[in-house]
Amino acid sequence: MRRRAGPGACARYRRLGCAAVRGPHRREAPRTTQRGGQLNVKFEHDGGAFRVRGEGRVRWNDAYRGGVYSREARDAYVRSADWRELYIAGEAAGWNLSAGLQQVVWGKADNLRVVDMVNPVDLRDFILPELNDYRKPVPMVRGTRAVGDWQLELLYLPRFVPTRYARPGSEFDLAQPDPELLASVQLLPEQRPSKSFRGGELGMQVSRSFGALDLSGYLFHTWDDNPVYRFLPAQDGAGQPAVGLQPAYRRQSMAGLSLAHAMGNGLVLRSELAYVPNFTYMVAAGSEDGLARSATLTGLLGLDYVWRDWLLSAQVTDRHIDAWDRSYLLRKHDPMVTLAATGTAMAGKLDSRLSLARFAGTGGYVAQARGTWKPDDSWAYTAGVDVFGGDPAGIFGRFRNKDRLWFELKYHF
Helix, strand or coil: CCCCCCCCCCCCCCCCCEEECCECCCCCCHHHHEEEEEEEEEEEEEEECCCEEEEEEEEEHHHHCCCCCHHHHHHHCCCEEEEEEEEEEECCCCCEEEEECCCCCCCCCCCCCCCCCCCCCEEECCCCCCCCHEEEEEEEEEEEEEECEEEEEEEECCCCCEEEECCCCCCCCCCCCCCHHHHEEEEEECEEECCCCHHHHEEEEEEEECCCEEEEEEEEECCCCCCCCEEEEEEECCCCCCEEEEEEEEEEEEEEEEEEEEEECCCCEEEEEEEEEEEEEEEEECCCCEEEEEEEEEEEEEEEEECCCCEEEEEEEEEECCCCCCCCCCCCCCEEEEEEEEEEEECCCEEEEEEEEEECCCCCCCEEEEEEEECCCCCCEEEEEEEEEEECCCHHHHCCCCEEEEEEEEEEE
8 A cells, every 4th residue: 555656758668778759849949948859778686685777768858959949058968978877785693774766756756756855856847747756866875674574674875965956048947046136246166065975864764564554764964955045245246245146955854654554445544744953044134144054844645546547636735934034035834735637548558747837815726637558568658738727827827838848759778
């Protein structure tokens, strides 16, 4: 009954890999935002006492060759390659051990991240792909074993890897930080965590099933994957005093809990809680460097219903900032509601998914629909649509002019 995020673009097929071509189209210029595709290649070697597993991905997008996007975006996205995983695994003293580039999924949410903090994300395509396709693998040492009726997982991440925002001037540039703010300050080099042992991240998960109830607990001593911007004294190009703005990543700890309870009649109740006692926020007043720390509790409640060949899912998530006041540069509560329907038809040859994510307070939303026709085990034809709406200052509303219709042809080998 353990619920995981959906499989990635190729992970659902136990093959050597896949190749795909995609062509999104929208109403406003540039009408074609992607002319290219990707190639995923997997390999696995069983050496008896150890196993080596890897998956590499190459992506290309000739739409960035035009003059609409920035040179930085063109250099990054016309051709790119990355590892989806690359690690060695084995067994020793009752432990299942692995080391290398890995992805670890915590929690039972559907494409939302509450306790799922281990891996950062790559937002070049915002949050439109499946979560497993934009979650970034990171170097880690991982060990799992059974302890009585419990399952124990320990993690050590020696090198911090932050969220990768879309490049400035690209299709889904989030403009971090605000260009108006940059016009009045001097942007300083970012402050990264040290590469020493103490600069690493430590995590632990314990989980157990109690009949129809799956329960997991989490501890994670980590860094916030997203930078905060602090004010520091600086000098301008002429050597005169100026206000500096430095992106920095702050240390934090998380204690979390997730559960899934099968209630019968096709219903599954899911919940997640994450408590961070020292989350760092940007504030407009009351702090010399523009930062403040506060205990923060984030929660999620979800309900799934299986009806014939369809999985219907509803979720609501919100946060509570303990020390919040009007100087904070975000809302105290930020509830989001998600609805999704995923199903199959025609003897499994047709897969469909409809989804809606909407901020209850600000009204911004993104709606998605896609259908995939699989005539055989090798070919897959997909058509989809992504629609944004809401206040242009909001996280979804800022992309309200980027609605798109897209098509994808995929071959698995």
